[in-house]
Amino acid sequence: MAELAAEAVRVPAGVRHTSLQKFMRRRSTIAFAMTLPLIVLIVALVIYPAFYSMYLATLNKSMQRFVGLGNFEFLFRRATFWMVVKQSCIFAISAVFFKALIGFFVAHFVHTIPTKGQRKWRGMLMVPWVIPTAISTIGWFWLFDPSYSAFNWLLGKFGVDPVPWLGHPLWARFSVILVNVWYGAPFFMIMYLAALKSVPEQLYEAAAIDGANWFQRLWYITLPMMRNIIAITVLFSLIVTFANFDIVRILTAGGPVDQTHVFATWAFLLGIQGNDIPLGAAVSLFMLPILGVSAIFILRGVRRRTIEA
Amino acid sequence: MAEVALRRVVKMFEKTPAVRGIDLEIADKEFIVLVGPSGCGKSTTLRMIAGLEETTAGEIWIGGDLVNDVPPKDRDIAMVFQNYALYPHMTVFENMSFGLRLKRFPKSEIKARVEAAARILDITDLLDRRPKQLSGGQRQRVAMGRAIVRNPKVFLFDEPLSNLDAKLRVQMRTEIKKVHQKVMTTTVYVTHDQVEAMTLADRVVVMNQGRIDQIGTPHELYHAPKTKFVAGFIGSPAMNFVPATLEANAAALSVRLPNGIAFRVPEDRTERYRPFVGRPVLFGLRPEHITEPRGMLHPDQQVFDVALDVVEPMGMETMVYFVMDGAEVCGRVDPSSAREVGEKMRLVADLRHMHLIDPETEEVL
CATH class of the missing domain: 3.40.50.300 (P-loop containing nucleotide triphosphate hydrolases)
Structure with missing residues (x-):
């Protein structure tokens, strides 16, 4: 030890070398180094574009003059903007609600299948979530076709008049939500299935002996035990659904008469197709406060329950 | 209720x-x-x-x-x-x-x-x-x-x-x-x-x-x-089982262990065991019924000598282990008479508590 120290005094370069080694060996340094690739990705693909779009939103159409909050003022005065806000909310909330509901019931059914046969059902039920949405949505687009589609053909067999699936505002809204639910329910199913599997079987047995019937077991045991998973899954899905672009873009492109636009498709229409990038940026930025507020509420509940439990 | x-x-x-x-x-x-x-x-x-x-x-x-x-x-x-x-x-x-x-x-x-x-x-x-x-x-x-x-x-x-x-x-x-x-x-x-x-x-x-x-x-x-x-x-440590044969000599019965030791069966059990004379049996005795000699011995308490293999002091008692013709046997002695491994020791088997088991049916006779 003493010899080593003496050597270090004689050779200052050696000292620097060891302190650098020490720095490299510190846990925080290692942790930072290992997360660096992710940090770089987030900065490049999320943080930089986010700030850039904030900057863009303050420019005029030709992107040459600073207009401050002018773009927002302009949006607030337009009825279409408020319609898009309303539609985005309807779209996201109803789609997430049905995804959560269907996912919950399907997860229950799958959970009751004996383990041996469960894998293939899980696999099949995940298919909608695994196929690239652009491809599966085109499939749905054909199913919705007013004159030649399978749906209307089937309805015709029962003597029902053809339905303008994508042509009538109400049906078009229904259709985009339906496809989104079809696409997103498997995600809820798999999350809930994992949560269900983590509920100890003995809790149900204890409840059965305590006198709980099927519904009471669901209400008093399953749901409280799954609350955190449900909250986090709903939040995550709410964010993704709010920002949905591909399904609406492919099925209706926002039509008829802008009645199915959501934030992302309308921002695309104004910014890219309408050549007013600052206005498009302003529209897309508007999702931020809505999602931020809901995230705070949901995560606060999750944290409270984690502390309680 | x-x-x-x-x-x-x-x-x-x-x-x-x-x-x-x-x-x-x-x-x-x-x-x-x-x-x-x-x-x-x-x-x-x-x-x-x-x-x-x-x-x-x-x-x-x-x-x-x-x-x-x-x-x-x-x-x-x-x-x-x-x-x-x-x-x-x-x-x-x-x-x-x-x-x-x-x-x-x-x-x-x-x-x-x-x-x-x-x-x-x-x-x-x-x-x-x-x-x-x-x-x-x-x-x-x-x-x-x-x-x-x-x-x-x-x-x-x-x-x-x-x-x-x-x-x-x-x-x-x-x-x-x-x-x-x-x-x-x-x-x-x-x-x-x-x-x-x-x-x-x-x-x-x-x-x-x-x-x-x-x-x-x-x-x-x-x-x-x-x-x-x-x-x-039932019982801890578990009952000892040693393979043996049941022999008749005149009116009495004895259990002969393969290493030559023979224990005389208590009188009140002879009638019960007589049908099994000449047959192989398992001789069962709990550790607490294998002790060091204490005071006057009852006729059904019989002494034998062993070399100790393992000695486990537990505080209130000491467990001693020895091998009887391949079968490990455990006895329970007073800690004050604690022994060392390898030492010869005289022990007493209290045959009033013995059991004989039919090795085929595994039922206690």
Whole structure:
């Protein structure tokens, strides 16, 4: 030890070398180094574009003059903007609600299948979530076709008049939500299935002996035990659904008469197709406060329950 | 309060038999312990009484009613699980009152019952806590409290002490016995720990491979086991078994061990053993009946010499191990006469407590 120290005094370069080694060996340094690739990705693909779009939103159409909050003022005065806000909310909330509901019931059914046969059902039920949405949505687009589609053909067999699936505002809204639910329910199913599997079987047995019937077991045991998973899954899905672009873009492109636009498709229409990038940026930025507020509420509940439990 | 009866009860898991036809009559207020090694069917039997498993065949009666097709909630039973199965999102009060709330008892009655049970179990201060904030022993008490408030016909315990450390286990064992003396409810208790079985039970049911080997009071099982399995399972350390042959010399019988030692069979047993003369048998004697010579020896206490293999001082006693013709034998001597390994020692076998076992049927002769 003493010899080593003496050597270090004689050779200052050696000292620097060891302190650098020490720095490299510190846990925080290692942790930072290992997360660096992710940090770089987030900065490049999320943080930089986010700030850039904030900057863009303050420019005029030709992107040459600073207009401050002018773009927002302009949006607030337009009825279409408020319609898009309303539609985005309807779209996201109803789609997430049905995804959560269907996912919950399907997860229950799958959970009751004996383990041996469960894998293939899980696999099949995940298919909608695994196929690239652009491809599966085109499939749905054909199913919705007013004159030649399978749906209307089937309805015709029962003597029902053809339905303008994508042509009538109400049906078009229904259709985009339906496809989104079809696409997103498997995600809820798999999350809930994992949560269900983590509920100890003995809790149900204890409840059965305590006198709980099927519904009471669901209400008093399953749901409280799954609350955190449900909250986090709903939040995550709410964010993704709010920002949905591909399904609406492919099925209706926002039509008829802008009645199915959501934030992302309308921002695309104004910014890219309408050549007013600052206005498009302003529209897309508007999702931020809505999602931020809901995230705070949901995560606060999750944290409270984690502390309680 | 009720009696419980099992008649020819069978349970198959697909094609594997777990319980192979058992008969058991449990009297009102009796404390019955089902004991046996893991996989012997004791937990399955308990779960069938609870209604958590269906019977493949046979009948289960609780309080004079056939309950085979009655769901658990209508059997009026309460169960304490090994890992307590407390509802993690409910407070202790909510856990204990859950069954009563489902049955829509008036609030005042629920409160009174929970508080009474909490007093019995000394958990009044814990009623507002959640299971996560409790120690293992406290959770165990809450699980028992949840059973008591229901005031059921039968208590079922499924290895309730297995998750506790050794010291707490002994303490809770006493606690369970006290609770039973206070509430006097028919109790079926499952454990793999023979000490728990012996200390708690009015009668012990020893199960082995899906069958009942013997039912009896702890005293009967210890002194008069019916099979080799029961003889070896009850008592710790286990009974010694040494292969031997039964020989007749004039009026007396003796057990000859392969190393030449012959023990004379006590007179009162000669008639019982006479039909087995000349046959190979297993000679069984508990460690506590192999000691150092103390005072005047009874004629049925016979001395023999051994070389000690292992010496285990336990404090209040010392276990000595030696080999008798391949079979390891354990004796229990006074710690003050403690010996060293390799030393020759004179020991006394108290043959008044010997057992002979038929090696083929494994039944005690």
